[in-house]
């Protein structure tokens with residue numbers, strides 16, 4: 657049990673004084689019962705509504721976005737992907753789990769749980785990421801073999817083996833597990849090819865929800881969160 661105003665302010669949705677005001681205005685309900693005083697002790701698992709809309713009072717948030725092109729994975733910029741997240745999450749202190757380039761689309765996880773973000777990015781976990789790419793030229797059997805061997809650049813930088821699969825025409829899918837900066841684009845450049853369009857489809861065992869249109873976000877379930885570590 658916890659004070660009603662504390663639950664609302666800890667959730668990041670309101671400041672303490674905004675929470676008190678909303679309660680005095682009679683706009684806040686817990687499990688269908690109007691809260692009359694900010695000091696009322698409420699079960700933290702109660703379902704809260706403000707103005708009839710259910711709010712998320714959980715400390716940690718885990719979202720999946722279908723990232724659109726033209727947005728960057730950094731906070732504080734007007735074209736940050738975080739500006740596309742629904743307003744109810746604005747005060748949650750969100751950040752992206754890893755990064756996609758400005759012109760890359762697709763599956764992007766967003767959270768305020770540093771441990772989760774760290775675990776997903778950790779090289780020890782080797783979480784595989786699947787991308788769909790449109791390319792300047794068709795993939796050859798030599799390209800597939802080169803990706804499977806991994807690369808070492810002239811300045812000694814190493815790329816771990818990646819699974820390249822030819823798609824229709826000048827398309828391909830590629831699975832990488834490192835998460836280096838511009839990794840997929842650089843891998844194709846190493847075979848004299850160029851990525852024209854890139855979309856992330858899957859992280860670990862979690863697929864992009866294709867019912868999300870570009871720029872749309874939804875919370876992921878606990879099972880989906882586990883799936884990220886499942887493959």
Ligand code: URA
Nearest residue numbers: 757760838839840841
């Ligand atoms: N690899 C890239 O080159 N770009 C991305 O956005 C993701 C992986």
